[in-house]
Amino acid sequence: MPSRTLAASSYMQYAKLRSEAKYNLAASGVMSYPLAELPIKLEDLEINGPTLYGYEPLVERLAKLNGVTTDYVVTAQGTSLANHLAIAATLEPGEEALVEWPTYELLTTTLQYLGAKVRFFDRGLEQEFRVHPEEVERKITPQTRLIVLTNLHNPSGVLIDEATLCAVGEIARKNNARVLVDEVYLESLFEQRPRPAIHLGDQFLVTSSLTKAYGLSGVRCGWVLANPELARRMRLIHDLYGVNAAFPADLISVIALDHLDRVAVRAKQLLNANRPVLDTFLRSRDDLAYVRPQFGTVAFPKLQNGSVDQLDRLLREKYETGIVPGKYFGEEQHFRIGIGGDPEMTRIGFERLGKALDEMGQ
Ligand SMILES: Cc1ncc(COP(=O)(O)O)c(C=O)c1O
Numbered sequence: 568m569p570s571r572t573l574a575a576s577s578y579m580q581y582a583k584l585r586s587e588a589k590y591n592l593a594a595s596g597v598m599s600y601p602l603a604e605l606p607i608k609l610e611d612l613e614i615n616g617p618t619l620y621g622y623e624p625l626v627e628r629l630a631k632l633n634g635v636t637t638d639y640v641v642t643a644q645g646t647s648l649a650n651h652l653a654i655a656a657t658l659e660p661g662e663e664a665l666v667e668w669p670t671y672e673l674l675t676t677t678l679q680y681l682g683a684k685v686r687f688f689d690r691g692l693e694q695e696f697r698v699h700p701e702e703v704e705r706k707i708t709p710q711t712r713l714i715v716l717t718n719l720h721n722p723s724g725v726l727i728d729e730a731t732l733c734a735v736g737e738i739a740r741k742n743n744a745r746v747l748v749d750e751v752y753l754e755s756l757f758e759q760r761p762r763p764a765i766h767l768g769d770q771f772l773v774t775s776s777l778t779k780a781y782g783l784s785g786v787r788c789g790w791v792l793a794n795p796e797l798a799r800r801m802r803l804i805h806d807l808y809g810v811n812a813a814f815p816a817d818l819i820s821v822i823a824l825d826h827l828d829r830v831a832v833r834a835k836q837l838l839n840a841n842r843p844v845l846d847t848f849l850r851s852r853d854d855l856a857y858v859r860p861q862f863g864t865v866a867f868p869k870l871q872n873g874s875v876d877q878l879d880r881l882l883r884e885k886y887e888t889g890i891v892p893g894k895y896f897g898e899e900q901h902f903r904i905g906i907g908g909d910p911e912m913t914r915i916g917f918e919r920l921g922k923a924l925d926e927m928g929q
Contacts, residue, residue, distance in 0.1 A: 588889030590916035596779035597907035618812040649774035696723035700734035719752035724860030754780035788820035841906035886919035
């Protein structure tokens with residue numbers, strides 16, 4: 568009998584078991600949105616309902632949000648399952664994926680679990696975390712069937728502009744490959760959000776959710792946008808993961824989508840308060856090399872000298888402060904910091920991070 572390798576993710580274990588801290592700069596999204604602030608009454612909810620291939624009112628709202636027809640929308644439990652479905656529908660075992668480096672580890676873990684061969688192209692600090700289509704062209708092979716990007720980039724928060732996406736799309740088209748763009752952080756541009764990459768050509772697939780920008784992770788409202796034929800394929804694959812969705816969560820998602828402006832107001836307030844704190848912090852540190860992200864919830868500075876593991880230990884043991892060591896993104900000298908938390912907590916977190924860095928430099 569063939570055996571399957573356990574798809575253990577060291578990043579996920581870290582995020583779930585070890586990332587908590589009083590001053591938490593490790594979280595990548597906007598802090599939790601309180602249920603009490605949504606106009607929901609108990610009688611609006613029900614246990615069971617028609618969710619078999621997506622709850623229609625939810626699918627309709629997601630289609631409208633993304634400017635597509637409903638046959639392009641596949642609902643899924645978070646961007647996580649959306650990515651899984653998108654990969655499973657586009658790659659056969661043994662086929663090759665070309666993935667940005669660094670990237671969100673779960674993308675490569677899922678690709679490997681589903682039997683894909685993974686190659687990388689560089690979009691590191693030396694490239695200011697930009698995607699250079701020439702680099703994609705250099706790394707693509709005749710076996711490549713899927714190019715994988717995050718936009719905004721996790722871990723750096725850098726935006727890929729539409730011209731670059733189109734250039735990557737053209738490389739994919741010429742090579743009979745597709746482009747998967749995980750846009751979960753793009754939602755945090757709110758009214759400035761560019762149109763989803765699904766509008767750039769039939770070879771694109773997009774995944775996203777209400778998790779990062781809106782603080783609504785618990786409702787697991789994720790989706791894939793893909794051409795109707797691929798979308799149908801994903802719905803069939805989704806059959807293997809369950810009969811129906813969590814109906815109360817879908818009902819809450821519909822209400823949240825109907826009041827998304829209200830949810831966004833709080834998120835924007837948090838990010839507008841915290842971004843200047845991040846900027847001031849970064850500008851004040853000549854022991855870090857960095858790209859200042861214009862948008863989003865995270866940044867990924869590089870510690871020029873010294874050990875990030877040691878910094879992480881010092882922060883946790885003495886300063887009660889959490890960061891994500893860059894080793895979870897394959898970049899040992901970097902660390903990821905998030906600005907989606909409570910402003911007072913974030914301000915103190917950055918102060919403490921500064922103190923720990925000063926102490927390391929002595
Ligand atoms: C790039 C990326 N995609 C997907 C996810 C998971 O999102 P969700 O909570 O919607 O499953 C994360 C979470 O960190 C992420 O960073």
